[in-house]
Ligand code: ADP
């Protein structure tokens with residue numbers, strides 16, 4: 001990796017400001033999914049073992065610069081104590097004299113969690129003064145919040161202008177696994193792109209098309225590609241202002257000699273509802289009152305084969321409205337195929353990750369990205385500001 005990581009620095013006795021992504025789903029004070037907290041454990045444990053004085057910072061939800069008691073990180077400190085099997089101190093303010101006093105009490109290996117950094121309006125504005133205030137608390141900066149790395153905020157970017165910054169272990173893994181797949185993939189290299197809209201994913205399709213051997217398109221966005229080929233899609237979600245782009249991408253794939261796979265059959269329903277009567281139809285057989293809510297079984301089979309015979313596969317975006325059981329088969333078929341790949345499999349995108357977890361196949365993937373928006377921007381080939389600000393080797 002081009003950036004320095006936790007492995008490259010000496011931390012004993014140092015005050016280390018660690019930006020983590022503890023933006024977990026809450027039901028009142030109850031954490032309904034602690035995946036993100038667990039994902040930060042390797043970095044925290046490494047720092048403890050090495051005798052750092054650890055200051056953890058995160059955002060939670062969207063308090064918009066106000067103190068919102070329901071978005072306090074206190075419940076997360078409790079959960080973190082259970083996971084670490086040791087005390088986690090809590091600082092009610094994340095900057096200023098109170099925060100500094102709490103930091104100064106830390107001994108080697110101690111862990112302090114700061115209150116929600118977005119309680120300060122300067123956080124999301126990447127305010128220079130606020131970043132300097134955060135920096136005053138520490139000697140070193142570690143960014144382990146891959147899920148927030150596509151945002152230039154005071155604790156994800158600004159602070160790195162005042163303290164030497166390196167990547168944490170989670171950040172390192174995200175960047176190295178996805179970076180290696182994009183830079184020197186074992187071939188055949190396939191990408192599966194789905195989800196609701198083409199407009200969300202044009203940049204990722206363009207970037208990946210240049211690198212992959214096969215591109216599989218599914219989900220709502222496939223409709224726009226089919227419309228570009230002249231098919232009538234009834235009431236399906238079609239972005240008419242993106243048909244031209246879809247046509248250009250199809251041409252581009254042909255010119256570059258890439259395999260571009262589009263659905264050959266669809267699951268069609270007359271309403272967007274879990275119990276809507278559904279049937280399977282060919283792409284040239286969509287009635288005016290029908291909408292495509294999943295790829296059909298023939299397409300699932302074709303896609304599964306294209307995935308299983310690949311050595312590197314990246315997936316972003318479900319193949320259908322997988323939240324409804326009736327329209328989840330295509331997404332599940334792709335998830336199953338990915339689990340059988342003899343090679344590298346990477347999933348990015350919040351809904352795709354949820355689908356794989358729901359199918360019980362998460363353990364069988366090489367890498368499941370913890371960053372929805374961040375992984376999408378990374379796959380688009382963009383530089384993430386939270387990464388750019390870290391020290392290079
Ligand atoms: P990710 O979070 O993995 O990047 P997206 O957010 O782009 O994925 O897309 C996920 C959403 O796309 C899901 O809510 C799903 O219901 C929707 N979707 C998939 N296929 C269709 C379709 N054929 N019609 C309408 N919505 C769809």
Ligand code: MG
Pocket residue numbers: 349350351
């Ligand atoms: Mg999504």
